[in-house]
Amino acid sequence: MPVPEIVESFTGSVNKVTLGATKDDGGTRTSKVTVGGARNVVYGGSGEETSEKPVIALDVIDTSPDDWPDVLSEPYKDVLNSPGDWAKKCVEELGADLICVKFDGIHPEKADKDESHGVKVTEEVLKAVGVPLVLWCCGNDEKDNQVMPKISEAAKGENCLIGTVTEDNYKSLTAVSLADNHHLITQAPLDINIAKQVNILVSDMGFPLERVVMFQATGALGYGIEYAYSIQERQRLAALTGDKIMAMPVICDVGYESWRVKEAKLTDVTGWGGVEDRGPMWEATTAICLLQAGADIIRMRHPKAVATVKNLIDQIWQ
Amino acid sequence: MALTGLEIFKLLPKTNCKKCGMPTCLAFAMQLAQKRAKLEDCPEVSDEAKQMLAAAAAPPMCKVVFGRGDNQVEIGQETVMFRHEEKFYSPTVLAASASDKLTGEDLKKRIEAVNSLQFERVGTKIGVSAIAVVNDSGDANSFVSAAEAVKAASSLAMILVSDEPAAMEAAVGKVKDAVPLIASAKADTAAQMAKIAKENGCPVAAKAESIEAMSDLTEKIKAEGVEDIVLNLEGLSLRDKLYNLSRMRALSLKKVFRPLGYPTISFVTDGDASQQAAVAAALICKYSGIVVLDTVEPFAFLPILTVVMNIYTDPQKPVQVEPKVYPIGEPDENAPMMFTTNFSLTYYTVESDVEASRVPSYILVVDTEGTSVLTAYSGDKLNEKTVADAMAKHAVESLVKHRKLVIPGYVAVMSGKLEEATNWEIMVGPRESSMLPKYLQEVWK
Numbered sequence: 001m002p003v004p005e006i007v008e009s010f011t012g013s014v015n016k017v018t019l020g021a022t023k024d025d026g027g028t029r030t031s032k033v034t035v036g037g038a039r040n041v042v043y044g045g046s047g048e049e050t051s052e053k054p055v056i057a058l059d060v061i062d063t064s065p066d067d068w069p070d071v072l073s074e075p076y077k078d079v080l081n082s083p084g085d086w087a088k089k090c091v092e093e094l095g096a097d098l099i100c101v102k103f104d105g106i107h108p109e110k111a112d113k114d115e116s117h118g119v120k121v122t123e124e125v126l127k128a129v130g131v132p133l134v135l136w137c138c139g140n141d142e143k144d145n146q147v148m149p150k151i152s153e154a155a156k157g158e159n160c161l162i163g164t165v166t167e168d169n170y171k172s173l174t175a176v177s178l179a180d181n182h183h184l185i186t187q188a189p190l191d192i193n194i195a196k197q198v199n200i201l202v203s204d205m206g207f208p209l210e211r212v213v214m215f216q217a218t219g220a221l222g223y224g225i226e227y228a229y230s231i232q233e234r235q236r237l238a239a240l241t242g243d244k245i246m247a248m249p250v251i252c253d254v255g256y257e258s259w260r261v262k263e264a265k266l267t268d269v270t271g272w273g274g275v276e277d278r279g280p281m282w283e284a285t286t287a288i289c290l291l292q293a294g295a296d297i298i299r300m301r302h303p304k305a306v307a308t309v310k311n312l313i314d315q316i317w318q
Numbered sequence: 319m320a321l322t323g324l325e326i327f328k329l330l331p332k333t334n335c336k337k338c339g340m341p342t343c344l345a346f347a348m349q350l351a352q353k354r355a356k357l358e359d360c361p362e363v364s365d366e367a368k369q370m371l372a373a374a375a376a377p378p379m380c381k382v383v384f385g386r387g388d389n390q391v392e393i394g395q396e397t398v399m400f401r402h403e404e405k406f407y408s409p410t411v412l413a414a415s416a417s418d419k420l421t422g423e424d425l426k427k428r429i430e431a432v433n434s435l436q437f438e439r440v441g442t443k444i445g446v447s448a449i450a451v452v453n454d455s456g457d458a459n460s461f462v463s464a465a466e467a468v469k470a471a472s473s474l475a476m477i478l479v480s481d482e483p484a485a486m487e488a489a490v491g492k493v494k495d496a497v498p499l500i501a502s503a504k505a506d507t508a509a510q511m512a513k514i515a516k517e518n519g520c521p522v523a524a525k526a527e528s529i530e531a532m533s534d535l536t537e538k539i540k541a542e543g544v545e546d547i548v549l550n551l552e553g554l555s556l557r558d559k560l561y562n563l564s565r566m567r568a569l570s571l572k573k574v575f576r577p578l579g580y581p582t583i584s585f586v587t588d589g590d591a592s593q594q595a596a597v598a599a600a601l602i603c604k605y606s607g608i609v610v611l612d613t614v615e616p617f618a619f620l621p622i623l624t625v626v627m628n629i630y631t632d633p634q635k636p637v638q639v640e641p642k643v644y645p646i647g648e649p650d651e652n653a654p655m656m657f658t659t660n661f662s663l664t665y666y667t668v669e670s671d672v673e674a675s676r677v678p679s680y681i682l683v684v685d686t687e688g689t690s691v692l693t694a695y696s697g698d699k700l701n702e703k704t705v706a707d708a709m710a711k712h713a714v715e716s717l718v719k720h721r722k723l724v725i726p727g728y729v730a731v732m733s734g735k736l737e738e739a740t741n742w743e744i745m746v747g748p749r750e751s752s753m754l755p756k757y758l759q760e761v762w763k
Contacts, residue, residue: 001537003530004573006565041399043564043604047557067674067755109756139750221621222439223670224663226628229603230402237400260752261670263439263620271434273617281592285599285621289629292603304592312596315556 010240013039020132021159030130035296036249053317055097057299058090059255062121063105069265071279083121084128091129100134106147107138115150122154134161141169149176156180174202187215190227199245214248220257221286232293252290255301258283280304323351329367353377378574382521382546384499385475393607394581409630410602413448413610418464429471431614444623450610453480465489483510494518502550512542521546527553533577549582567605581607591615598622636688637662643712647678654679656724659686667751675755684708691726702739
């Protein structure tokens with residue numbers, strides 16, 4: 001019996017987004033990263049319709065993290081206090097495509113650092129590495145509105161990916177990233193309707209949707225990953241069927257989410273295997289699942305997990 | 319091609335006799351159209367209608383069962399490409415291999431290691447449910463003894479892996495009451511392998527390198543009288559394999575192309591345990607009914623078993639935890655007492671953050687019908703009454719000496735009423751669970 005043809009042609013596609021500004025673009029980056037562009041579902045149709053190769057953004061925390069399990073902080077023990085050296089290690093030794101500077105230290109309930117700290121860290125990392133940057137706020141609206149604009153300004157012209165903006169707090173960061181020529185991350189709490197709403201809000205402020213990357217919130221493996229998974233699949237289908245307001249590439253926060261869970265960090269459990277393998281495997285598996293649902297940029301942490309995921313990406317996106 | 323519910327309805331007796339379990343023939347027709355019911359459930363249907371419907375009404379993907387007793391496993395009968403469209407039905411069977419190059423104590427140890435890949439997480443048992451005996455030796459006698467040893471030492475469902483009909487026949491002959499899956503028949507061994515499968519009542523895997531070759535092969539096997547078939551796409555790069563698995567799924571579900579209307583099996587043998595688990599995770603998400611790994615590392619299996627658990631969760635039903643008091647660490651009578659809802663995602667997030675705080679605590683789980691804090695509050699499932707009732711029902715007063723209740727920051731607004739309803743001092747916790755460690759370490763003190 002002849003195998004029937006099965007062609008599904010979609011009218012829409014995921015936007016292609018290029019991050020980083022090199023000398024020619026007026027910046028100081030030495031490389032650029034392009035993501036998105038899928039014209040079909042993951043593994044749907046022919047290989048030519050796939051997205052650009054997904055990329056990994058390694059996390060660099062602005063202040064030495066005090067809540068990381070040993071198995072995670074050990075590989076970074078010499079650089080935890082120096083964001084510049086940390087970023088350099090991620091790029092040179094671990095092959096990071098992007099560096100995501102996470103400004104936990106500005107949170108009022110954490111180190112409560114001010115704008116001068118934010119600017120200093122940004123400048124340090126910009127100087128240390130040539131890859132494009134992701135600049136990620138602390139999550140406290142008031143403090144973010146105070147500090148993130150200064151961080152944006154310090155990276156002006158570098159075409160960073162900056163965020164996140166939410167339904168309740170989007171105005172100031174949207175305005176400054178528009179002015180400073182960055183790309184913007186819109187965030188929603190595992191809710192596809194809110195996700196769309198945030199995009200409409202930033203678009204209403206004149207921010208071009210072609211410069212937006214979406215963050216749907218991430219659930220770790222075992223802790224709600226199925227919600228993130230299905231929302232990503234639904235968003236991809238919406239983009240492919242022509243919904244321009246949902247046609248953005250997707251970023252996931254795998255590093256933070258997977259290292260919070262006990263399966264990744266408990267040290268003394270019989271029958272689960274050693275935490276030095278289990279922790280990175282938990283992070284890698286979380287990332288790989290989300291890749292199957294169409295993730296374009298993945299924030300990660302552990303070197304071993306990064307190596308495992310990179311190896312898989314290389315096999316699939318040749 | 320599949321018929322619509324109304325087309326099917328015209329062929330039914332239209333007596334609304336309810337013998338099929340549905341209230342009306344129309345309802346039954348709709349179920350048939352969605353391939354969620356079988357025509358055999360209708361006792362009154364005419365032979366003519368039967369013939370016309372049989373082809374169209376059968377599920378687009380067959381169910382295949384192997385193994386014995388309580389450890390029988392079931393794969394196939396999937397209906398959708400994306401879990402949000404409905405749900406994925408038959409959780410991927412994860413298997414580990416045992417080579418027939420192993421003998422005596424080594425083989426015993428390997429079987430024991432496979433058997434022990436069982437875990438419990440969030441109150442559910444998950445584990446490897448099949449063991450693959452692999453004819454690496456190329457020798458029929460070694461294959462037979464390994465199969466016998468596995469049957470004796472393991473109750474897991476068995477997969478016999480050999481390309482040699484002679485070795486397969488000998489091994490199946492010895493373990494047929496365990497109903498192993500025969501893996502695999504190839505184009506040149508299809509007739510022989512199908513005969514072994516038919517004579518012993520076992521399902522058989524069909525091994526081919528392309529979709530075209532695969533559909534020819536399954537037709538051949540079916541012509542020999544075997545209908546329990548599993549598709550084994552071999553010899554492809556991971557990339558080509560994933561694309562072809564998706565295409566086969568689409569051909570069977572959307573085109574109802576019968577020669578590919580079977581579940582699939584994938585063997586993952588390259589690389590170390592981490593690399594195998596990584597590939598397995600992708601294969602689970604993308605339509606592999608069985609995944610066989612060549613490792614017994616628990617660190618590799620725990621995450622991929624969790625992938626199966628999560629991806630096969632019914633997206634329409636929120637997963638819930640039992641409403642009760644959960645002690646975290648070893649709390650005493652001075653430990654903090656807090657509450658959250660019984661939506662599993664909410665509870666496990668809170669639980670992991672409380673654990674991270676290293677402050678032994680009690681978490682009271684209030685029954686909100688599986689909704690999160692804000693949803694429950696807006697739906698009036700989380701109010702001073704439901705919280706007070708839960709506190710009484712689970713006797714929280716007997717657990718702690720103090721009378722201070724930490725509540726989620728998002729429902730700070732209910733503090734006053736809750737204080738009145740319970741006479742406990744209400745302490746407003748953080749809005750985000752991730753701030754709990756700091757809160758418990760600094761504010762609670």
